[in-house]
Amino acid sequence: MSAAVKYTLGRIGLFVVVVAALWPVDMDIFLKLILALLFSAALSFFLLKGWRDEMAEEMAAAAERRRVEKERLRSALAGDDQADGATGDRPTDEKG
Template sequence: MSPALKYTLGRLGIFAAVFAATLPIPLVENIFVKAMVALVISAVLSFFLLRRWREEMNDQLAEAVVKRREEKEKLRAALAGEDDKPQA
């Protein structure tokens, strides 16, 4: 499973768990307020609990950026008529 998918599903899971925990609390009757509270709490929890998955996702994205940049430079060189062969 890709790191981005794991991280996203982890964030959604934490939000769902916190939201379910706020449902029986009678202090706030509005469901949107409960959702906002759950969103804030889940964001803080995921910052600490999903650190490893977030770092894996960051590494994957950084590798993709480097690969894309290298491919872009190769394409520019090919379009400019430059080639990798040494000239004699």
């Protein structure tokens, strides 16, 4: 399972747990939801640190792969890529 999915499900789970803990408290439902959002965000900062770091690493690796691929494509379009053994000359399409 992706780290982003685990972290997202963890955040949602914490929110649900805090809402359930606040449910018996006698206050407005919107105030309960706001408090649950704040408390779950604070708890996730500490409890989900490992998953958050794992997700950040996955995102950084994906960004690096995209950067490398972008550079490879740019060099290929510029004619700098000689990986396929071509001389860089493009075939001409002569119509007669």
